[in-house]
Amino acid sequence: MDLRAPFDRLKQAHLNGAFTYEQRIELLTRLDAAVRRCREDLVAACNADFGRRARIETLGADVMVTLDEIKYARKHLRRWMRPQRRSVNLTFRPARGEIRFVPLGVVGVVAPWNYPFQLALIPLVNAIAAGNRVMIKPSEFTPTVSALVEKLVAEVFSQDEVAVVQGDAAVGAAFTQLPFDHLIFTGSTAVGRQVMAAAAANLTPVTLELGGKSPALVAPGYPVAKAAERIAFGKCFNAGQTCVAPDYVLLPETELEPFIAAFAASVKRRYPDMANDPDYTAVVNERQAGRLRAWLDEAKSAGVRTVACGPEAMEADGVRCLPPTLLVNPPAELAVMRQEIFGPLLPLVTYDNYDQAVAYILERDKPLAFYPFDDQPARVDAVLGRVCAGSVCVNDVLVQFGQDDLPIGGVGASGMGHYHGHDGFLTFSKAMPVMYQSRLNGMALFDAPYGKIIHRLVDFLTRP
Structure with missing residues (x-):
């Protein structure tokens, strides 16, 4: 061409x-x-x-x-x-x-x-x-x-x-x-x-x-059902094929099972008949669907617990639908933890203390989006002073992208x-900077040969 x-x-x-x-x-x-x-x-x-x-x-x-x-x-x-x-x-x-x-x-x-x-x-x-x-x-x-x-x-x-x-x-x-x-x-x-x-x-x-791996961080004490509801929205919208979709979730160890239950219930409420629901978007092509299936199979082979929030076999008539699937504490070396997922797979990474979770984010490439779920303003302010991301939305996901007066842009790998x-x-x-010189122009003083006036003026302006 x-x-x-x-x-x-x-x-x-x-x-x-x-x-x-x-x-x-x-x-x-x-x-x-x-x-x-x-x-x-x-x-x-x-x-x-x-x-x-x-x-x-x-x-x-x-x-x-x-x-x-x-x-x-x-x-x-x-x-x-x-x-x-x-x-x-x-x-x-x-x-x-x-x-x-x-x-x-x-x-x-x-x-x-x-x-x-x-x-x-x-x-x-x-x-x-x-x-x-x-x-x-x-x-x-x-x-x-x-x-x-x-x-x-x-x-x-x-x-x-x-x-x-x-x-x-x-x-x-x-x-x-x-x-x-x-x-x-x-x-x-x-x-x-x-x-x-x-x-x-x-x-x-x-x-x-x-893109990259945009984290959602659920703080201790935040209502886990509220976090799961919004994160499920972000992971289901366009079947997770969104550059600012939550890529993994950091949450307290004690909140793991309540989060899984709330996330699954949120998906079920949205798509009661997922296999036939026109509101649940398919994966764009077989290449992308095959990649996601391979990553999921790799995780299962490594013994990772997976929770499919919908029928695992939904592909018919050329429609490649994969259910939102949670992966619990997958090892860092797996593809699903090393590369942007861009699909309806969602790793859950549990932590014992909040600083440990923040350190987990800081040790990795700067994300395109960061989603802290927290109802303590001082703690939110503190984490926003540490985590550098392309954009942030507090207590929600995705919606910062649609704001006319907020720019979109990544940092480094994102x-x-x-x-x-x-x-x-x-x-x-x-x-383009433009300077308009006045007709009253004193710059002639700076033309050589330099006289006594300019010497005195420069000495005065640069005196210690």
Whole structure:
């Protein structure tokens, strides 16, 4: 595939003139209308790609979140674009300074398969709000949704505004080698390293939205049934195929059995007939389902106690449904404890004292999300001062991702950079400092040959 031709077309269009405020608002308005028109088509496309995808999850996590992002950008864009006054040093006055927010140029977006619509379109919204042209590479693992994204983009944008390219991993690798002005990738940590290496050849700045093992920490004394209820929600939503899903739970040893019972009851309440319930999403493809089954088999072979919260055999008619399954204290060397799970498996790790649990988190890579469940504000404040994570939600899970005014972004192995809302606008802009020299300019004093006045002035300003 010739990727250079659409890239060069976008680049030249940007060089011919960046989007004005009015043009950005018009493009976002048209995108909003197109997203609303295609919502049922998206529901059908997600069902086709996943085998079974809960309608509410598609409308909520893919459509509603995207529409909220567009609405927020349109509401605040004029203020975001306004130059910010900055002071200049006393010795340079009456000059004045400001920061102008300038579009970078052409932004590349590599989208994943788990939320294939919103993770392609939210970076697009942020980049358009910042005045950029955009080139999108959707996931090859959700081909029906990817085709819908391409169709929607063609309806809203011209070819010199936004381009979509389709293809496999080889196309994706070539895509990341283009000399973008900024590149955002959402996916695994392993592929994120490859993306960063490819971008480095062009000194392309990158935003990496990766994953990792996001812990939930249940503090002593916190109502375990409340924690189990919310953690079950996070692990069942999209069948756990969410980058900020709770990946494992740390809980007091004495609360293990009550947590298991409460978690199983919560799952049963949500999905009384899980095998036939259209609200329980399937695993996206056989490759991912096979990986999860292999990890579960490895744990069972190692003697790990497992608790399946639903029928273990639910796969029929191409629908790959795995029940939420708890794994009790799996050894650290197992794959389920070394790699991001990205599915409905949930390890439970018990602890004897709270400091031991916090140390367990600190000894590992910085997570994309951290979920402390605690009703003691002082202890919450203390742990937030120690644990560094991409985002935090206290006493709940997932919902921090949908907040317009909170950025999303990882740390280290879980990613780098931020987007969403104003932070997305800033990511895809150059905050360009500008100094306006006054007609009353005293800088001539600093021209050689240096006279007595400048010597005295510099001596005065630098005196001990």
